[in-house]
Amino acid sequence: MSELRKDPIINRWVIVASERAKRPLTFPAAREKKSGGFCPLCPGNEEKTPEPIYTDWEPASSDESMRWRLRVVMNKFPALERDGVLAHQTGGFYEIMDGVGAHEVVVETPRHDESIADFDDEQALSLIHAYRERILALRRDPRFQYVLIFKNHGFEAGASLEHPHSQIIALPIVPKRVHEEMMGAEAYYAKHRQCVYCEMIQHEIDEGRRIVLENSDFIAMAPFAARFPYETWILPKRHETHFEDLDGERRVKLAVILRDVLSRMKNILNDPPYNFMLHTSPCHESDAPCRYHWHLEITPKLTRVAGFEWGTGFFINPMPPEIAAELLRGEHPDSMPAEPVVLREEK
Amino acid sequence: MSELRKDPIINRWVIVASERAKRPLTFPAAREKKSGGFCPLCPGNEEKTPEPIYTDWEPASSDESMRWRLRVVMNKFPALERDGVLAHQTGGFYEIMDGVGAHEVVVETPRHDESIADFDDEQALSLIHAYRERILALRRDPRFQYVLIFKNHGFEAGASLEHPHSQIIALPIVPKRVHEEMMGAEAYYAKHRQCVYCEMIQHEIDEGRRIVLENSDFIAMAPFAARFPYETWILPKRHETHFEDLDGERRVKLAVILRDVLSRMKNILNDPPYNFMLHTSPCHESDAPCRYHWHLEITPKLTRVAGFEWGTGFFINPMPPEIAAELLRGEHPDSMPAEPVVLREEK
Numbered sequence: 256m257s258e259l260r261k262d263p264i265i266n267r268w269v270i271v272a273s274e275r276a277k278r279p280l281t282f283p284a285a286r287e288k289k290s291g292g293f294c295p296l297c298p299g300n301e302e303k304t305p306e307p308i309y310t311d312w313e314p315a316s317s318d319e320s321m322r323w324r325l326r327v328v329m330n331k332f333p334a335l336e337r338d339g340v341l342a343h344q345t346g347g348f349y350e351i352m353d354g355v356g357a358h359e360v361v362v363e364t365p366r367h368d369e370s371i372a373d374f375d376d377e378q379a380l381s382l383i384h385a386y387r388e389r390i391l392a393l394r395r396d397p398r399f400q401y402v403l404i405f406k407n408h409g410f411e412a413g414a415s416l417e418h419p420h421s422q423i424i425a426l427p428i429v430p431k432r433v434h435e436e437m438m439g440a441e442a443y444y445a446k447h448r449q450c451v452y453c454e455m456i457q458h459e460i461d462e463g464r465r466i467v468l469e470n471s472d473f474i475a476m477a478p479f480a481a482r483f484p485y486e487t488w489i490l491p492k493r494h495e496t497h498f499e500d501l502d503g504e505r506r507v508k509l510a511v512i513l514r515d516v517l518s519r520m521k522n523i524l525n526d527p528p529y530n531f532m533l534h535t536s537p538c539h540e541s542d543a544p545c546r547y548h549w550h551l552e553i554t555p556k557l558t559r560v561a562g563f564e565w566g567t568g569f570f571i572n573p574m575p576p577e578i579a580a581e582l583l584r585g586e587h588p589d590s591m592p593a594e595p596v597v598l599r600e601e602k
Numbered sequence: 603m604s605e606l607r608k609d610p611i612i613n614r615w616v617i618v619a620s621e622r623a624k625r626p627l628t629f630p631a632a633r634e635k636k637s638g639g640f641c642p643l644c645p646g647n648e649e650k651t652p653e654p655i656y657t658d659w660e661p662a663s664s665d666e667s668m669r670w671r672l673r674v675v676m677n678k679f680p681a682l683e684r685d686g687v688l689a690h691q692t693g694g695f696y697e698i699m700d701g702v703g704a705h706e707v708v709v710e711t712p713r714h715d716e717s718i719a720d721f722d723d724e725q726a727l728s729l730i731h732a733y734r735e736r737i738l739a740l741r742r743d744p745r746f747q748y749v750l751i752f753k754n755h756g757f758e759a760g761a762s763l764e765h766p767h768s769q770i771i772a773l774p775i776v777p778k779r780v781h782e783e784m785m786g787a788e789a790y791y792a793k794h795r796q797c798v799y800c801e802m803i804q805h806e807i808d809e810g811r812r813i814v815l816e817n818s819d820f821i822a823m824a825p826f827a828a829r830f831p832y833e834t835w836i837l838p839k840r841h842e843t844h845f846e847d848l849d850g851e852r853r854v855k856l857a858v859i860l861r862d863v864l865s866r867m868k869n870i871l872n873d874p875p876y877n878f879m880l881h882t883s884p885c886h887e888s889d890a891p892c893r894y895h896w897h898l899e900i901t902p903k904l905t906r907v908a909g910f911e912w913g914t915g916f917f918i919n920p921m922p923p924e925i926a927a928e929l930l931r932g933e934h935p936d937s938m939p940a941e942p943v944v945l946r947e948e949k
Contacts (some may be wrong), residue, residue, distance in 0.1 A: 561760025
């Protein structure tokens with residue numbers, strides 16, 4: 256029998272239905288992996304992207320020229336544009352605003368075929384640094400209410416370019432999803448005088464079954480009401496509202512646990528397409544009244560979101576998170592890299 | 603410059619960014635269409651599906667045997683199961699319920715290669731009848747709070763089987779999305795003493811730009827804050843809370859407008875993958891206090907939902923709904939069937 260599980264923060268139900276993974280599929284699922292042609296993000300093609308906003312250089316070597324390790328550039332095809340005044344039109348039946356914001360691309364490495372899963376500690380830290388620096392810079396603009404950092408890896412997860420990159424979008428409004436989580440955390444606090452995320456972390460450490468990885472400062476866990484197979488959240492153990500408040504030592508810990516989780520996914524799930532999204536507090540939210548707890552959500556894209564999800568806002572997940580965590584810990588007999596565990600639906 | 607548009611019902615913002623459609627794509631997008639092998643939903647294989655719950659027979663002919671035109675069967679791999687008592691466990695930190703519900707498959711036609719877009723009026727009406735009959739039957743079960751009807755057409759839209767079918771899921775809880783829409787409609791009513799959907803329909807008829815099709819009882823329109831390219835909603839012009847209250851004459855009108863919209867999408871967009879979802883009031887919601895207005899949402903799947911959407915609950919739509927409506931009306935110079943308009947990203 257399947258189970259209905261409720262997310263403790265935003266009251267979103269998930270149907271955990273492991274029998275669903277066995278259903279037949281008459282569509283042939285072709286997963287194209289090969290990239291085609293010219294890459295505008297590769298070294299040598301820097302003039303194809305707008306001027307860099309931020310560059311992390313390789314440590315000086317015997318080489319003549321400086322080499323970049325990571326660069327942040329403006330998106331050439333931005334969803335929102337930097338210039339403009341925030342004009343809010345509320346006249347008439349509908350509400351509309353000019354698309355003012357920022358849309359940046361983080362080129363994570365000069366190497367086209369590498370991914371975060373393959374990074375060394377230095378490279379992983381360089382990425383976390385870049386995210387933090389860009390948030391600190393963008394939040395100075397009073398027009399921006401929120402800075403979203405996210406990554407689309409692989410075609411099925413929405414990437415248009417194969418070269419490893421993540422994206423930064425600064426928004427003039429607080430996202431619906433973040434607002435829901437803040438309201439959920441606020442309601443929990445009003446009732447229990449505790450941060451719901453801190454309580455959840457403690458509960459998960461006590462129970463242990465859904466933990467993927469852990470270090471002194473961070474936990475990587477499969478959430479109880481996971482929407483997607485192998486969904487994994489990384490949370491700071493210490494209560495913290497804003498990602499950008501992370502100190503230097505803990506940035507290293509985050510870089511390492513993020514790389515390690517992605518590396519396990521790559522090895523055990525055969526380099527799956529995935530998204531990750533940083534959920535942090537709005538720019539102008541002070542720490543004091545906000546009960547929010549920043550975290551990173553990683554969602555492999557092995558199932559397809561369809562009519563049920565769009566019609567309900569609920570999800571059907573054929574993979575119990577306890578088994579997903581066991582597999583990602585490497586404790587399950589099926590988790591040998593030689594025999595990648597992929598849902599039958601996607602084969 | 604792109605625009606931020608707010609859905610008038612649930613305060614969901616959408617970025618309408620037509621420049622985004624021009625961005626390059628280094629992934630080759632292979633759209634596999636061919637089906638493979640045995641189909642459990644084709645005539646002759648009836649024993650491969652569970653016993654039918656509902657069958658619509660072809661009118662009697664000179665033929666010996668009766669032929670079905672449409673059948674509804676239990677899903678062989680159900681997300682929720684019919685048997686069981688609703689056990690709600692609230693002890694501990696998390697909330698959990700047994701997966702009690704119903705999951706049915708509507709086999710829309712005996713013909714494997716046909717689709718609703720090709721139906722004649724009789725077949726289209728047969729489908730609407732089946733949806734209504736199943737809702738009327740399922741709402742009698744006091745364990746079910748909501749009946750969702752939806753369709754996944756094409757692999758990219760989540761279909762596992764190619765044979766034309768839709769799905770019915772009865773849930774022991776009211777979906778988050780429906781709850782949000784009801785709350786939005788309630789809040790609008792409290793302020794304006796009007797149904798927000800009725801007001802929207804009037805506004806759209808006055809303006810005209812986003813109308814796709816119209817008859818005496820229904821309007822098909824591109825919503826102002828469309829999440830997806832060519833997203834189209836079909837709404838009854840008369841205020842009505844529950845889909846199943848539709849009388850016979852208006853069921854014919856709905857069948858015809860649904861078939862016509864899907865037929866235009868098939869011709870103009872080259873048989874795109876799509877989802878549709880019926881949004882109607884919960885089973886045990888009486889008409890009186892509920893300000894909700896049932897409708898059908900059709901969402902072609904031409905873009906990929908990615909990190910931005912998951913992280914925010916907002917959407918980026920590269921196709922302004924005014925242009926989408928113009929194309930679907932057949933008034934735009936590009937809307938010739940010989941030159942299908944498909945977003946460059948998906949080519």
